[in-house]
Amino acid sequence: MNTKESVKQYYGKVLQSSGDLQTDACCSNAEVPHHLKRALSNIHPEVAARYYGCGLVRPELLHGMRILDLGSGSGRDCYLLSQLVGEQGFVLGVDMTEEQLAVANRHLDWHRRKFGFARSNVAFRQGYIERLDQLGLEDNSFDIIVSNCVINLSPDKAAVLGEAHRLLKPGGELYFSDVYADRRVPADLVKDPVLYGECLSGALYWNDFLNLAKRAGFHDPRLVEDRPLSVSNPGILARIGHIAFFSATYRLFKLDGLESHCEDYGQAVIYRGGIEHAERLFRLDKHHLLEQGKMFPVCGNSFRMLQETRFAPHFEFFGNTDIHYGIFAGCGTQLPFDRTEAPVSSGCC
Ligand SMILES: C[S@@+](CC[C@H](N)C(=O)[O-])C[C@H]1O[C@@H](n2cnc3c(N)ncnc32)[C@H](O)[C@@H]1O
Known part of the structure; x- marks a missing residue:
């Protein structure tokens, strides 16, 4: 078989x-x-x-x-x-x-x-x-x-x-x-x-x-x-x-031309709010928890993940990619998973 x-x-x-x-x-x-x-x-x-x-x-x-x-x-x-x-x-x-x-x-x-x-x-x-x-x-x-x-x-x-x-x-x-x-x-x-x-x-x-x-x-x-x-x-x-x-x-x-690493162009976003069930806090991923109204520095790739997707109307965007400032440190390290178990707070399935 x-x-x-x-x-x-x-x-x-x-x-x-x-x-x-x-x-x-x-x-x-x-x-x-x-x-x-x-x-x-x-x-x-x-x-x-x-x-x-x-x-x-x-x-x-x-x-x-x-x-x-x-x-x-x-x-x-x-x-x-x-x-x-x-x-x-x-x-x-x-x-x-x-x-x-x-x-x-x-x-x-x-x-x-x-x-x-x-x-x-x-x-x-x-x-x-x-x-x-x-x-x-x-x-x-x-x-x-x-x-x-x-x-x-x-x-x-x-x-x-x-x-x-x-x-x-x-x-x-x-x-x-x-x-x-x-x-x-x-x-x-x-x-x-x-x-x-x-x-x-x-x-x-x-x-x-x-x-x-x-x-x-x-x-x-x-x-x-x-x-x-x-x-x-x-x-x-x-x-x-x-x-x-x-x-x-x-x-x-699916975004053409995303870079292989997170690069720093001095860009930032502000979450305007308004995403249902995430009014005050929006989680793009494990390393990006964006608070409503607060300026949040992002790498070039994160910027595009917000600007060129359905999320765009909920953000203000600052900067462009004209000047490169080196590697961006804020997107997490390479070892991705946490080994410690979160406390069980809900039943199975
Ligand atoms: C672990 S179950 C998960 C089912 C469902 N996503 C859920 O959350 O209950 C895996 C399912 O994937 C289907 N599956 C596995 N390999 C597949 C394949 N190559 N093409 C289509 N379906 C597949 C199986 O038939 C099975 O229904």
């Missing part, structure tokens, strides 16, 4: 609910904001029970957006995003596993009625995230692409990132949660169907991921949040040894 067939088997036949997983990958310690808790409570119990994600894929400013979810599973994130994009927006979920799609499709109309929409703004298609061309999806046709605990399962991650880059509109972003390792996972573990299906042994070493993302055209990947994963099954623990796994959310903007 090849990798994709064995993953299909795992998500279609072996797992019946998130309680069957052997790690806490789908238990988010992150505080789920109140408005999202309310939106999550609107999701059908069968869809919610088959949630296997590892983070909260919820970027800001979603109203009216056209979103693609790679590996949408039973559709939990699609139905969450459906409420956030509103009736004028659209969410397309793509997954290869029939059983997962069957659950997602079974509740399309239930969610439409629950959200009070005249027409559903969600659709699901069966397909491979490495071969989105087979679904006839057009270049530059999505504002945002999300994915939750899926890309680690793909045997061709470069193709997935390449397809995401092709499908995003300029200024759009791939905002996704996934599992990463602190080193390259040995080949014998990659062959283990349970370790692979559990989103562990297909995980990329984080630095290999960064290089792959850059090669796909996402020149400055930004880490939004991360947490270490803990594994409870003693058999799995013995096999993975000292490899540390992390769940992390990255945002990758």
Whole structure:
């Protein structure tokens, strides 16, 4: 059985609910904001029970957006995003596993009625995230692409990132949660169907991921949040040894000509406010928490991530790239993840 067939088997036949997983990958310690808790409570119990994600894929400013979810599973994130994009927006979920799609499709109309929409703004298609061309999806046709605990399962991650880059509109972003390792996972573990299906042994070493993302055209990947994963099954623990796994959310903007490093041109921005649910504080990434009304020095790349995207109307921009002042120190060091576990503040999944 090849990798994709064995993953299909795992998500279609072996797992019946998130309680069957052997790690806490789908238990988010992150505080789920109140408005999202309310939106999550609107999701059908069968869809919610088959949630296997590892983070909260919820970027800001979603109203009216056209979103693609790679590996949408039973559709939990699609139905969450459906409420956030509103009736004028659209969410397309793509997954290869029939059983997962069957659950997602079974509740399309239930969610439409629950959200009070005249027409559903969600659709699901069966397909491979490495071969989105087979679904006839057009270049530059999505504002945002999300994915939750899926890309680690793909045997061709470069193709997935390449397809995401092709499908995003300029200024759009791939905002996704996934599992990463602190080193390259040995080949014998990659062959283990349970370790692979559990989103562990297909995980990329984080630095290999960064290089792959850059090669796909996402020149400055930004880490939004991360947490270490803990594994409870003693058999799995013995096999993975000292490899540390992390769940992390990255945002990758499609902006031509972003520089490979953060460079200082003496530029700055002021957050004007007005982004719903982030009125006073806007988080671009782990290293950029912008307070309303306060001048914030930024590198040339961060400047463009705010000026050439949907965030632009909410910022004032100061400076240009005429004079270069050297490397910019404010965008974080290269070792991305924190090893200390945040206190558990919410229940699993
Ligand atoms: C860990 S689950 C996550 C599902 C969903 N994102 C969620 O948060 O509940 C992984 C999903 O990705 C799908 N998947 C894995 N590899 C895929 C591929 N190459 N193409 C399409 N779907 C894939 C599986 O069928 C499964 O539904």
